[in-house]
Amino acid sequence: MESAAVIGVGITRYGRITDRSFAEIAFEAAWEAMRDAGVDREGVDLLVVGNVGGWSSEPLPAVTISEYLGLDGNGSMRVEAACASGSAAIKVAADAVTSGQSEVAMVIGVERMNESPVTNVVELIGRAGNYFWEFENFGLTFPAYYALYANSYMQIYGAKEEDLAEVAVKNHYYGSLNPKAYFRQRVTVDDVMKSRYVAWPLKLLDCSPITDGAAALIVTSEGKAREFTDTPVYIRSIGTGTGTSNISRRDDLLGFDAVRKAAREAYRRAGIDPSRPHRQIDLALVHDCFTIAEVMAYEDLGFVRRGEGYMLVKEHQTYIGGIVPVNTDGGLKAKGHPIGATGVGMAVEVVKQLRRAADPQRQVDVRNGVALTHNVGGTGHYAYVAIYSI
């Protein structure tokens, strides 16, 4: 089957943004992507918006954005897959262009989380499990969900809090090299260990920040891509999976079945050897909403055997120069995690890296011309794994 092609990308800085509104940050990312693709606003025939909202003021984000961008009144929708909404939006657009339903589609991921007080944001994300059985009575929070996994993982595999901290050290290092990242300062294991507990055993510096930001892609079919650009990046496959709503209904709390399923599908359809996927890819952008999440991602994606993920980062194997560079943009941890924008922001980084146009100190060596994104919604509730290539 024909692939979809990304022909333009745009991204705002990530952070706590108080000078631009919801539509205004979408505008920045979208117009940058249109200029990059050489597509004008009349040329976009489908708008797919990845956004979760609730904490921000626009309940019909696709409509608000369509008007503000000056699009032609063509079809639009908001797509929700929690923190993987951006990847879900990419899937909708990719399916639309490969099926011929759309010629040129725009994907925008956008979130403005800082329009609400912090505790309300903590509440709204905490509600993103099973509402009645886990939130109503027990007040689970997003960090607490991942803390349940972290505690289980550490007890069974013998990893320590210091080992998880290595993920924060790596991702803050790359964040320091990314002008668009929320956190630009480097941190040490000691800094992470000294930060206060948010949900034991996870500490503040184990967590990604509450973030505002937007990212955009222009997508067309493989056959049409060269009419627009000499540097298309193809979406070879998008694998998907869904976990149980109640985390009490999972066999173990050491990794995500939904991700393993999504990875198997993505690898099969892109011709990646699932026993050594890292040998065929030049970089991976994984969903490190918490440090433990990146460690589990290594294992769920098959970069290492189960129980050995924490060793990979400890041995610097996921820095540039290791077996596979991971989160060269700073990841969710340092670049930031504007929920609905995150998956689109990962795609933007992948496209820039495969075009060899990333910031110089964090440009990976492009040998295979293949990259992976891993975007998880909730706590293994939604999973999207995608393979991109030049």
Add this chain to the structure above:
Amino acid sequence: MSDRGSKIDEFIKLFLNAIEVEKSRRGLPLITDEKTNDPLFFDQRELRLRYLLPIKGIEDFFEGLVKGEVRYTRCKRCGRKYFPPQPDCSSCGTREMEWMRIEGTGELLTFSKVVVKPTSYLHYDDYIVGVARFPEGFNVLAWVRASDVSELEMGTPVRIEVERRQPENYLTYVLVPTKLGD
């Protein structure tokens, strides 16, 4: 009970007063962001959310709580057991379920202490949540009755008990560590 909730109420009151002063001065609900000095419009519409949840299909669960029991459902056709209880069988698509009481002693699989809390939980002290595996064949997620995570480990035996949650004053359930041999 934590006094954190009342401190936050106090902060909100000060914030709202400042807005009122600004409105009477210039007629605009504008504030200046503390960190960036950017002007922000303070939304004049407040929405309070509470849902009405249908529970007719699991009414037995709530009747059980009143009798001090925590109940689950079992499919009469395929035998699959459900906790949280549900009146429909996800395996065979039927609605022929029977109600049973959780009687066994579970084992803690994992736990965490929630320090940074959601708005509607700010009035509680830090709380411990855990997931326990029960011999009936399912896991239960609930608060764990312990004063700190240091009292717990993987495999700690727990029983499930009904408790009246305060200050809301309603019945729910909690995992209670038992001494071995209890």
